[in-house]
Amino acid sequence: MKRVVASxxxxxxxxxxxxxxxxxxxxxxxxxxxxxxxxxxxxxxxLQFCSLLPSVIISAFIIGYTFMFxxxxxxxxxRFSPTMMKFFxxxxxxxxxxxxxxxxxxxxxxxxxxxxxxxxxxxxxxxSQYIKSSERYFNEKSYIVSYQYAKxxxxxxxxxxxxxxxxxxxxxxxxxxxxxxxDDVAVDIPALPQDEILVMNNATSYQLLQKAQDCFxxxxxxDAHYYSMLAIAAAETGSANELDAKFLASEAWNKxxxxxxxxxxxxxxxxxxxxxxxxxxxxxxxVGAYYAxxxxxxxxxxxxxxxxxxxxxxYEMQQNYFFxxxxxxxGMLEDDSNVYFYVTRxxxxxxxxxxxxxxxxxxxxxxxxxxxDVSVYQYTRNGNFIMSFYVPYAKMVALPVxxxxxxxxxxxxxxxxxxxxxxxMLESADRVQKKEICSPDFTFSPEVVAAGKDNPFSxxxxxxxxxDFLLLKNVSNNxxxxxxxxxxxxxxxxxxxxxxxxxxxxxxxxRICLPIMYVAILILAAGIGWNYRLLPGSRFRLTWxxxxxxxxxxxxxxxxxxxxxxxxxxxxxxxLLGLGALPxxxxxxxxxxxxxxxxxxxxxx
Amino acid sequence: xxxxxxxxxxxxxxxxxxSLLGLAIFMLYTHTTMVVAGERFTESSDVSIxxxxxxxxxxxxxxxVLFLINYTIRHPSKPIYHILSILITSSLxxxxxxxxxxxxxxxxxxxxxxxNPKMPSARYFRLDSGGVYFYSAVYPDTVxxxxxxxxxxxxxxSKDGIVKISNAPINLEVAEPFSDxxxxxxxxxxxxxxxxxxxxxxxxxxxxxxxxxxxLKWLMFASMGLAFxSLLGLRRxxxxxxxxxxxxxxxxxxxxxVDALYFSGWNGSFFGNFEIPFxxxxxxxxxxxxxxxxxxxxxxxxxxxxxxx
Numbered sequence: 001m002k003r004v005v006a007s008x009x010x011x012x013x014x015x016x017x018x019x020x021x022x023x024x025x026x027x028x029x030x031x032x033x034x035x036x037x038x039x040x041x042x043x044x045x046x047l048q049f050c051s052l053l054p055s056v057i058i059s060a061f062i063i064g065y066t067f068m069f070x071x072x073x074x075x076x077x078x079r080f081s082p083t084m085m086k087f088f089x090x091x092x093x094x095x096x097x098x099x100x101x102x103x104x105x106x107x108x109x110x111x112x113x114x115x116x117x118x119x120x121x122x123x124x125x126x127x128s129q130y131i132k133s134s135e136r137y138f139n140e141k142s143y144i145v146s147y148q149y150a151k152x153x154x155x156x157x158x159x160x161x162x163x164x165x166x167x168x169x170x171x172x173x174x175x176x177x178x179x180x181x182x183d184d185v186a187v188d189i190p191a192l193p194q195d196e197i198l199v200m201n202n203a204t205s206y207q208l209l210q211k212a213q214d215c216f217x218x219x220x221x222x223d224a225h226y227y228s229m230l231a232i233a234a235a236e237t238g239s240a241n242e243l244d245a246k247f248l249a250s251e252a253w254n255k256x257x258x259x260x261x262x263x264x265x266x267x268x269x270x271x272x273x274x275x276x277x278x279x280x281x282x283x284x285x286x287v288g289a290y291y292a293x294x295x296x297x298x299x300x301x302x303x304x305x306x307x308x309x310x311x312x313x314x315y316e317m318q319q320n321y322f323f324x325x326x327x328x329x330x331g332m333l334e335d336d337s338n339v340y341f342y343v344t345r346x347x348x349x350x351x352x353x354x355x356x357x358x359x360x361x362x363x364x365x366x367x368x369x370x371x372x373d374v375s376v377y378q379y380t381r382n383g384n385f386i387m388s389f390y391v392p393y394a395k396m397v398a399l400p401v402x403x404x405x406x407x408x409x410x411x412x413x414x415x416x417x418x419x420x421x422x423x424x425m426l427e428s429a430d431r432v433q434k435k436e437i438c439s440p441d442f443t444f445s446p447e448v449v450a451a452g453k454d455n456p457f458s459x460x461x462x463x464x465x466x467x468d469f470l471l472l473k474n475v476s477n478n479x480x481x482x483x484x485x486x487x488x489x490x491x492x493x494x495x496x497x498x499x500x501x502x503x504x505x506x507x508x509x510x511r512i513c514l515p516i517m518y519v520a521i522l523i524l525a526a527g528i529g530w531n532y533r534l535l536p537g538s539r540f541r542l543t544w545x546x547x548x549x550x551x552x553x554x555x556x557x558x559x560x561x562x563x564x565x566x567x568x569x570x571x572x573x574x575x576l577l578g579l580g581a582l583p584x585x586x587x588x589x590x591x592x593x594x595x596x597x598x599x600x601x602x603x604x605x
Numbered sequence: 606x607x608x609x610x611x612x613x614x615x616x617x618x619x620x621x622x623x624s625l626l627g628l629a630i631f632m633l634y635t636h637t638t639m640v641v642a643g644e645r646f647t648e649s650s651d652v653s654i655x656x657x658x659x660x661x662x663x664x665x666x667x668x669x670v671l672f673l674i675n676y677t678i679r680h681p682s683k684p685i686y687h688i689l690s691i692l693i694t695s696s697l698x699x700x701x702x703x704x705x706x707x708x709x710x711x712x713x714x715x716x717x718x719x720x721n722p723k724m725p726s727a728r729y730f731r732l733d734s735g736g737v738y739f740y741s742a743v744y745p746d747t748v749x750x751x752x753x754x755x756x757x758x759x760x761x762x763s764k765d766g767i768v769k770i771s772n773a774p775i776n777l778e779v780a781e782p783f784s785d786x787x788x789x790x791x792x793x794x795x796x797x798x799x800x801x802x803x804x805x806x807x808x809x810x811x812x813x814x815x816x817x818x819x820x821l822k823w824l825m826f827a828s829m830g831l832a833f834x835s836l837l838g839l840r841r842x843x844x845x846x847x848x849x850x851x852x853x854x855x856x857x858x859x860x861x862x863v864d865a866l867y868f869s870g871w872n873g874s875f876f877g878n879f880e881i882p883f884x885x886x887x888x889x890x891x892x893x894x895x896x897x898x899x900x901x902x903x904x905x906x907x908x909x910x911x912x913x914x
Binding site for chain 2: 063066338340341342350352354356373375377379382383384385388390477479495498499500501502503506507531532534535544547550551554557560561563564565567568569571572574575
C-alpha cells in the first residue's frame with residue numbers, strides 16, 4: 001500500500017507541474033488588476049490540476065496495485081478466497097480515502113478556486129465602477145459617500161495612485177467643510193425613545209387624549225396639540241373622543257398663536273420657523289419637516305421642542321424613506337451581484353425582479369439588505385405587461401408577517417408558516433442635505449393608464465418568505481457553483497422562482513452520487529490492478545512508467561464519457577420521476593458499489 | 606480448441622451486450638433531447654428501436670477485436686488457437702454481421718424522422734449570449750414571445766440593463782440538438798465521444814456505399830477488419846500484460862486514425878509520390894503487424910502466461 005500512496009503523490013506532483021507549465025506559458029490571461037497575475041496563474045493551474053485529479057488518482061492507484069499484487073507468492077485458485085478478503089479490507093480503506101479526497105477537491109477546493117478566479121476577473125470592471133461612483137458622488141458634493149466608494153476601490157487595488165488621489169480629494173473636502181463653518185457640521189439626529197414610539201403607534205385614542213389633556217394642563221401647548229392630532233387620527237369617526245380631541249387641538253392651537261402675538265424678539269426668531277416646521281409635520285409633509293427641523297437643530301441645539309419634533313420627523317422619515325448613504329455603511333463590497341427571479345402573487349400576476357448588486361448591512365443578521373439597480377416588471381397571469389420600475393437604490397428589510405394588516409396579508413397570499421417577507425423601500429433621501437427624493441422610474445402599460453390605475457408607489461412587498469430571498473442571492477446559473485446545502489434547500493422551490501428543477505436536480509443527483517461512484521471506481525481499479533499485476537519474476541523497468549500518462553488520458557476520456565451518460569440517465573429519470581430520481585440514483589450508485597466489491601473479491605489467478 | 610470456442614462465446618457476448626448498451630444510451634439521449642424545463646414528459650419518440658439496435662450491433666462487432674485480443678492476453682494458450690479465434694471472429698464480424706446489420710438498419714430506419722422543434726417554456730430564466738432571457742408568455746402559433754432580456758454585459762446600454770421583449774420571434778434552433786437551452790448548457794459532449802461518433806457516422810456512410818457496389822468493394826472496405834485482426838501480433842510486445850493491452854489499444858487508435866484520414870479525403874500519398882489505396886494500406890499494416898507477431902512468437906516466450914503455475 002505504501003507503493004500505491006507514494007506513486008500517487010509523485011505522479012500528482014508531476015501532473016501539477018505540467019498543468020502549471022501549460023498555464024504559465026500557453027494560456028491567455030484575461031485583463032486583471034496589476035500585481036495579481038501570478039496569483040491568478042497559480043490558482044488557474046490548481047484548478048486545472050483539480051479537474052485532472054480523478055483520472056490521475058485512479059491511474060496511479062491502478063499502477064500501484066499492479067505492484068502491490070506482485071508480492072503475492074501463492075496463486076489463488078478459488079473465487080472469494082480469504083486472501084482476497086484480506087486484501088479487500090486495505091483496498092476499501094484506500095478507496096474510501098481516495099474518494100473522500102476527490103470529493104473534497106470537487107466540493108470545496110474547486111468552488112473556492114473558481115470563486116477566487118471569478119473575483120479576480122471581475123475586479124477590473126468593479127474597480128472602474130467604484131471609481132466612477134466615487135467621482136459622481138464627489139461632484140454631487142456627497143463627500144462621505146464618495147469617500148466610502150474610494151475606500152472600497154482601494155481595497156481592490158491598494159497601490160493605485162488614482163484611488164489615493166480620490167481619497168485625498170475627499171479628505172480635503174472634509175477639512176474644507178469643517179473650516180467654513182463649525183455649525184455646518186451635520187448634527188446627530190436624536191433618537192426617539194422607545195416608549196414614545198410605542199405611544200405613537202399603539203396607544204388608543206382615549207390614552208392619547210388623556211396625554212393631550214395632561215400636556216394642556218401643564219401649558220405645554222405644542223405637545224398638547226400634537227397628541228390631540230394623534231388622538232383624532234386614532235379615534236373612530238364621529239366618536240366622542242374624536243370630538244373632544246378636535247376641540248382640544250383647536251384650543252391648543254389658539255394658545256400657540258397667542259404666544260406668537262405676545263412675545264419678546266428673541267423667542268420670535270425661533271418661534272416662526274419652529275411653527276412653520278411643525279405645521280409641515282402636522283400637514284404630512286414629512287420630508288419638508290425633516291429638513292426644516294434639521295436646519296433648526298443646527299442653529300438652536302438646546303431647544304427641547306426642536307429636539308423632540310426633529311426626532312419625531314426623522315422617525316417618520318425613516319419609516320418611509322431610507323438614506324442612501326447607508327449603502328457604504330454596510331462595509332461595501334457587495335456580497336452578491338446579478339440576482340434575478342420571479343415571484344407569483346395570489347391573483348396570478350407575477351413580478352420579475354432583477355437586482356444588480358446586494359449588500360448585507362452588518363450586524364443585522366442578514367435582515368437588512370441594500371440593493372443597487374433594482375428593476376421590477378409586473379405581468380398578468382397570461383404574461384401581458386402591466387408595469388415596470390427601475391430605481392438605482394433600494395433597501396430591503398424583513399417585515400414580520402404578524403405586523404401586516406388583513407388587506408396586505410390577503411394581497412400577498414397565504415403565508416401562515418412564514419415569519420417575515422421581504423419589503424423593498426424604494427424612495428431614498430440624503431441624510432443631511434435637502435435634495436430631491438430619489439424615487440423609482442415607473443412605466444405603465446397603456447391599458448393600466450387608461451384604467452386610471454397608474455399610481456406610483458414607494459414600497460413593494462414580495463409575496464415570498466424572506467429566507468427564500470437570502471437563498472436566491474446564493475443561486476447561480478451554474479448549479480455546480482452552489483454549495484450542496486443550498487442546492488438541497490433550493491430544489492423544491494426552483495420552478496417557483498424561474499429556475500429549472502431539471503438542471504438543479506440533475507446536479508444534485510450527480511454530486512450526491514459522486515463519492516459513492518468514486519469508491520466503486522477505486523475498487524474496480526484494484527480489480528484491474530489484479531488482472532494486470534506484474535507477475536512474480538518480472539522486474540519493473542523504469543521506462544515502463546511512461547504508461548501512466550497514457551492511462552490517465554484514457555481514463556480522463558472514459559470518465560468524461562461516463563459523466564455524460566450519467567447525466568443522460570439522470571435527466572431521463574428526472575423527467576419521468578421528478579424528485580424521486582434522487583433516491584433512485586443513490587440506489588443505482590450503491591448497486592454499482594456492490595458490483596465492484598463482488599468483482600474484486602471474485603478475482604482469481 | 607476449447608479456447609477457440611470460449612473466444613466465440615466471448616465474441617457473441619460482446620456483440621449482444623454492446624448492442625443493448627448502445628441502444629440504451631441512444632434511447633436515453635433521445636429522451637433527454639425532448640426534455641423541456643417544467644413540462645411533464647408526454648411524447649414518446651418515433652425513432653426506430655430496431656434500427657438503432659442493429660447499428661449498435663455493427664459497431665460492437667467492429668470493436669470486438671479489441672476485447673478479444675485482450676481476452677487472449679488474459680487467458681493465453683497456444684498461438685495457433687489465438688490466430689484461429691481472431692480469424693473466425695473477424696470473418697464473422699466483417700463478412701456476415703456488419704453487412705447484414707447495416708442492411709437491416711437501413712430498412713428499418715424511420716422514414717419520417719422530422720424533428721418538430723419544441724417551444725421553450727415560459728417563466729424560466731435562460732442564459733444565452735451574455736444575457737438572460739425570461740419569457741412571460743410564449744405563443745406557439747406565431748412562434749413569438751413576450752418578456753425581458755437581462756443584459757448582463759450592458760451591450761445595449763439601457764439604463765436599467767433590461768430590454769423589453771414584445772412580440773419578438775423565438776429562435777427555436779438555439780437549443781439544438783436539445784429542446785431546451787437550459788438542458789443544452791449542462792450537456793457538453795466530451796471531445797473523445799464527439800470524435801468517435803463523427804468517425805462512426807462517416808464510416809457507416811462509406812460502408813453502405815461499399816455494400817452497394819458489390820462484394821469486391823466490400824472486401825476492400827473489410828480490409829480494415831484485417832488490419833484490426835492483425836493487432837494480435839502485438840500481443841507479446843512487452844513483458845507486462847498491462848503494457849501489451851495498452852499497446853493493442855494504441856495500435857487500434859492508430860489504425861482508426863489512418864483509416865479516418867482516408868475517409869476524410871486523403872489519397873494515401875506520402876510526399877506526393879505515389880498513392881496507396883485504402884485496402885492496400887490496410888494490407889500492408891496487417892502484414893507488418895503479423896510479421897512482428899510471428900517474430901515475437903518464435904523468439905520470445907509468452908510473457909502473458911502466469912509462470913507461477
